[in-house]
Amino acid sequence: METNRSVHRNLIGGQWCEASDVTQNINPSDTRETVGVYARGGTAEAEQAVAAARAAFPAWSCTSPQLRHDILVRAAQEVMSRKNELGHLLSSEEGKTLPEGIGEVTRAANVLAFMAGESLRIPGDRTPGLMAGSDTEVTREPLGVVGVISPWNFPMAIPAWKIAPALAFGNTVVFKPAELVPGSAWALVDILQRAGLPDGVLNLVMGSGSQVGGVLSSHPQVDAISFTGSVPTGRRIAVDCVSGPVMKRMQLEMGGKNPLVILDDADLAIAVECAVQGAFFSTGQRCTASSRFIVTEGIHDRFVAAVIHRLEGLKIGHALDPATHIGPVVDEKQLFVDLSYIDIGRKEGAHLAWGGQRLELAAPGFYLQPALFTEVSPSMRVGREEIFGPVASVTRVRDFDEALHVANDTEFGLAAGICTTSLRYASQFKRHSQAGIVKVNQATSGLDYHLPFGGRKASSYGPREQGRYAVDFYTLIKTAYTSA
Ligand code: NAD
Secondary structure, three states, X not given: OOOOOOEEOEEEOOEEEOOOEEEEXXXXXXXXXXXXXXXXXXXXXXXXXXXXXXXXXHHHHOOOHHHHHHHHHHHHXXXXXXXXXXXHXXXXXXXXXXXXXXXXXXXXXXXXXXXXXXXXXXXXXEEEOXXXXXXXXXXXXXXXXXXXXOOOOOOOHHHHHHHHHHHHOOOEEEEEXXXXXXXXXXXXXXXXXXXXXXXXXXXXXXXXXXXXXHHHHHOOOOOEEEEEOOHHHHHHHHHXXXXXXXXXXXXXXXXXXXXXXXXXXXXXXXXXXXXXHHHHHHHHOOOOOEEEEEEEHHHHHHHHHHHHHHHHOOOEOOOOOOOOOEOOOOOHHHHHHHHHXXXXXXXXXXXXXXXXXXXXXXXXXOEEOOEEEEOOOOOOHHHHOOOOOOEEEEEEEOOHHHHHHHHXXXXXXXXXXXXXXXXXXXXXXXXXXXXXXXEEOOOOOOOOOOOOXXXXXXXXXOOOEOHHHHHHHHEEEEEEEEEO
8 A cells, every 4th residue: 555655646557656746635624624645647647557558458358257356356345344434535525424425435345346246247148040050159358448537526436336347347447537536536546456456457547637538538549438527528528539540439427407306295204305315415416416396386385395494404514523414515616606506596586595605614615505496497597507516496387297397308317306105106207207217205316336327318328337237338249150
């Protein structure tokens, strides 16, 4: 473990390498605190990492699944055994509360263990061919060098659910984490490397999106990109991926504006819990956060009053304070985005029913009261654009049909939820919602790691992540014909 160096370095070809520049990892709960100092690589480091991953691929792609399984199991065990320490690090750099941070680390450990098992279950087919004496086989092979580009809001779980299947199925990786959260990324890579990965199989290049990310998405020696982040960045990466001599495989998981429908027949307590959990916990910084509550007339006023009552009881504070329910916004830039949307909502004529104020607490941090807008029409920007903060809007509708229409009236399609006691409406919503993930009487965020994850429309492009479906992205299918 590279513990006694002050700068956490990049990992290239099995060596922890110096970089010409560094990033100070600032704690958003208390900006006086530096969580650590991390190398900041550029295009040269990215090129070297791609070369190292390419060189390591032939041997790694032919390793026994047992070896890959064992390495992932060892990594899973270490992540799980250090979940409190790593959760503390994650919450310190990202700002989610300590239970949320430990929960995310636990999820990362579970994903590593699950994907260890998947390396032993690579599917294939062998069937009689249609020509006399011909045998046919359908096999899956590693696809090559995978560039992993991740966002800041799940600094350990998202890298784990991309890197673990890439390695399990015999690929090599160059990983570029988000600039704001290098600590969790570095810790995950350090653990995987010490778990026994050969040099060059997993490379870490911390650095800027345009430089390091740009090399990965346009480099001819990178075969595939797994990206999670915003729609504009995803579009840029998609163009890069198809512009080179070899068109790369790509998996793009992007933004959302996720609806939660509340019908008159809903259990009010369940609806309020789904709404507050889904919209405001983790400071609303989840791609699956429900930022639009679509509420039928008969329950509207009771729902709004109950949500406000629940918000009044929440403590906004330092992520590591055990009394805190909602931690700070991740950084100053995102805080300004949130505040500017609160201003836009007011100017558009929405009613700010609760919160929306910046909070000055004892520790200097990026604290924001959750904001609830009511009287939001579906055409308003606060009801259409992804804000990615603790800001939610309430839209009043007549009935289920209008609710479904408003829920689907968006460019996004990641997650959608409904609170109802009607089996008929629940079934219709599951069938007709234009989202990749649908929840009934559950918050839109909070998902199982053994199931496929992804959206529709602008939220997603390419094969699903996670669960046994991950194999579709990380392997190439070959059809072989044999005559004896
Ligand atoms: P972002 O798009 O700004 O950055 C994501 C990553 O892309 C970062 O590592 C960044 O450095 C890199 N990047 C930036 N420019 C690049 C370029 N030109 N080429 C290559 N890489 C580049 O997103 P963010 O602010 O880190 O994350 C928030 C966004 O992520 C939100 O839109 C959120 O909805 C989305 N998100 C989606 C999911 C999902 O699974 N659908 C999950 C979490 C977050």
